[in-house]
Amino acid sequence: MKYFKQLLFISLLFSLSLLAQNPEDFHKKLLTLDSHTDTPLMLGNEGFDFGSWNNPDEGGGRIDLARMEEGGLDAVFFAVFIGQGKRSEEGNLKAKMSADAIFDNIEATINANAANISLATSPADARRNAITGKKSIFIGIENGYPIGNDLRLIENYYQKGARYITLCHSKNNDICDSSTDSTEHHGLSKFGEEVINEMNRLGMMIDVSHISDEAFFDVMKLSKAPVIASHSNARDICKHPRNLTDDMMLELKKNGGVVQVCVLSAYVKNQAPNPEKERAVEELRIKYNNFTDISEDQMKLARQEWRAIERKYKGELASVSDLVDHIDHIVQLIGIDHVGFGSDFDGGGELSDCKDVSQLGNITSELVNRGYSPDDIQKFWSGNFLRVFSKVESLRTN
Ligand SMILES: [Zn+2]
Missing domain, CATH: 1.10.287 (Helix Hairpins)
Known part of the structure; x- marks a missing residue:
């Protein structure tokens, strides 16, 4: 631990001198993490090979190994995304089967590129892989639907490597109401409360992106661990129900959590x-x-x-500058310790000057231009998220 701290201190001094010379080299030295991508949607596509360079203008998606290298991204969460379907025994079973198939696709992709990427399940994994030059692939589940009504499945997915669950997607489910659906449970359902307790017990991160405002405040009351919003922005700047209000963010600060800003233009800039x-x-x-x-x-x-x-x-694409307006707002409201990055690439994420993962350095350049310190920028790119992740792990009760 002592050695690691010394290393961190030396590298920070090194970063300072690099920053003065060249923001691009500085960006490459950072430990960077993206907490939400829908790249698994690409993995089954013909002609897409995660291990090589794919053309984004010809259906090649936003993320692959070559472009991660170009954009200096060290760690990425792949979302096991399941669209909300029928809430019946049959529907739940199909959701579980779809989720299992996506886990298999991710595993196959990691195995096929084992020399360069590795499954990561803890902050320590991310740090170790960065040192050995491997990219970290983390797994999150977007939508608690595949759990159905069976609490035991949460541990099943944890054992398969998932480290967060986004409680719902764009429609209500048995856990809670969605921010983009009607009011049904008025927040978390009874089952949803049990889900929160079980995730706390396991040391699994609770993702509040997509859930309704009422559900968010229910989670804040109940969760013993800090939470993440894996891909959400500030509603004060962009009036989309998917984004977090100032009141929500103030509560999230008390909880010790983190908002991971995303590059999906409709959540960045008000659209006609x-x-x-x-x-x-x-x-x-x-x-x-x-x-x-x-x-x-x-x-x-x-x-x-x-x-x-x-x-x-x-529609009109937002820009990196528009995105950093969200970061500025969040920092002014709740401080630099509660903001990070979750692109939503391959789920609609795209800015005019950050179209794919290869262009992430533009965000660092804009942060440098606006006067953020190397330490602040490191917090944004992974420090805050990994702090929350470690805290959640440490609160695991058995
Ligand atoms: Zn989403």
């Missing part, structure tokens, strides 16, 4: 209403059964059609 696009997306959802319970081939078609809609109705 686009009812035509909304209608097209809604029709697509209906056509493909809300992307659940459909065959692999149908899922591929659904993704192609989704991309076509995105291209046709592309």
Whole structure:
């Protein structure tokens, strides 16, 4: 531990001198972590090879090994994302099977690139892999739907390597209400309360992104451990229900948690209403059964059609400067210790000057321009998130 601290001190001094010379080299020296990507959606695609360079303009997604190297990203959370479907025994079972298939895809990708990447399940793993030059792949589950009504499945997913669960996605589930659906439970359900207790017991991070405001405050009351918002911005700057209000962030500061800002333009900058696009997306959802319970081939078609809609109705992309406005706001409100980064790449994340992982250095440059210190910038890129992660681990009760 002492050795590690000395190393950290020396590297910080080194960073200071690098920063004076060249922000790009400084960025590469940081330990960087992205807490939310939907890259597993890419893993089954023909022509996509995570281990090499893929063209983002030809359906090659936003993240691969070559571009992680280019953009200086050391650690990334892959989301096991399950769209909300029927809340029945059959629906829950199908959600679990879909989740298991995604875990298998992630495992296969890691095995195929074992020389360069490694599954990580703790802050220590991220630090060790960074030293040995390997990229860390962490796993989070986006939507608690595959747990169904079976608390024991939380431990099952923990053992498979998942270290957070985003309690819900864009629709309500049996755990809680979503920020983009009607009011059903008025926050957490009874089962949702048990989920929080079980996640605390296991030392698994609770992700409050996507959940309703009432559910957020319920979690704040109940959780004994700090929480993360793996990909959310400030609602004061961009009025999307997915973003956190100032009141929510003040509560999150008391909880010791962290808001991980994302680059999805609709959550970064207020967009002009686009009812035509909304209608097209809604029709697509209906056509493909809300992307659940459909065959692999149908899922591929659904993704192609989704991309076509995105291209046709592309709204105005926000910029890195717009993103850093969120960081400034959060820092002014709750301090530098409660903000980090969770891109939402491959789930819609894209800025005009940060289109994929290769361009992450632009965020560091903007932070440098706005006067953030090397220490602050390191906190943003992983220090805060890893602090919360360690705390959650340490509160595990058995
Ligand atoms: Zn999401």
